[in-house]
Amino acid sequence: MANIIVVSAHPDDEVIGAGGTLLKHAQKGDKIYWLIITGLFEEYGFSKERIASRNEEIEKVAKMLNVEKTFRFDYPTMQLHSATVIDMVPKISAVFKEVDPEYIYTMNRSDAHSDHRIVFDAVAACTKSFRYPGIKRVLMYECISETEFAPALPEKMFLPNYFVDITRFIENKLEIMKVYASEIDEHPFPRSIENIKALAHFRGASVGVKYAEAFQLIKLIDKD
Template sequence: MKHVERGDEVYWLITTNISTDQGFSEERVASRQEEINKVEKQLGIKKTFLLNYPTMTLSSSSLIKMVPEVSDVFNEVKPEVIYCVNRSDAHSDHRITFDAVLACTKSFRYPYVKKVMMYECLSETEFAPALPEKAFIPNYYVDISEYMEKKLEVMNVYASEIAEHPFPRSERNIKSLAVFRGASVGVEYAEAFQLLKFIDK
């Protein structure tokens, strides 16, 4: 929302999807697509790319096909700033997605990329193994105080992904994390990222 307000073009890459072949009902498949469409409109996203890999099936062998697909998206969009899931998230789909995205940030092949950041995802980042080499270490903070209520409104579009506290992705916990990250840097609400690469050019 902050990017769009500043006049930036925002694109969304979704690597996995659900289908009836996986046992999901037609209603659930349709409602997920409706959720995506609603979020796309509410955030002002210019274009969404769907790779449609079956959810919870990504593995290292998926990278052979996925890396060229991500590369095609990047070469079409030419993103300057990339936000990606955390490399050590508990969800294996997140870890494979991270590997595919990072493979497409080499400066000699993707010279337009200036900044690469990982974001934290409630229910996945905090459940990653508590090992030093897998820790999410925030070092880049964005003040979202003006956008907090709108963020909660958008998050609630994902009806199947939100539940009551103490479920990690509850409205209360989303807001609590923003309060904590904000308090870390002296603002009311913030989002935290781990900056992996920043090329000042």
């Protein structure tokens, strides 16, 4: 049994990028922890109703993913910047020391959304083996509508090299994604149920399974 932590800049990232993989971990008996970096606030233009519905979504998704514990930092969404990393690193460090994760799933370092890039930098600072000896794998997940819209430059490419067969979990993943009703729309909007399933179909075809999620492996430590 392993401890798993998935880091979301915003709720829905975790389902889009790693929902099927998290369900697979849960079925194996692994403990899943969820770290959400940002939140919604009235002073930034969100209604009380939207804030309440977002809190309900988080609770429902946590239950559907069998999350052991959810950590919420509640930085204002779309307001992260480079200075935030300095404030965020010790907070992430405290969570990692509490959870002692073997697997860390986090944002892609070059996503179009600046919040995703900032979160990656802060998480990466908390993966030093001499401080977090339990870590065995650090993986970036792709987030449809952000990863593919990064500038097409060599240093900003998402290079999948780690694939998880989620064939048995694809329908559950899509049902969980529907909880985030305000974040999805009809094709050709990138975050449509159709497109999320199509990406899993494509990733599966590239590794000989029906549906898969793709990750970029940043660190692998093979130890007992």
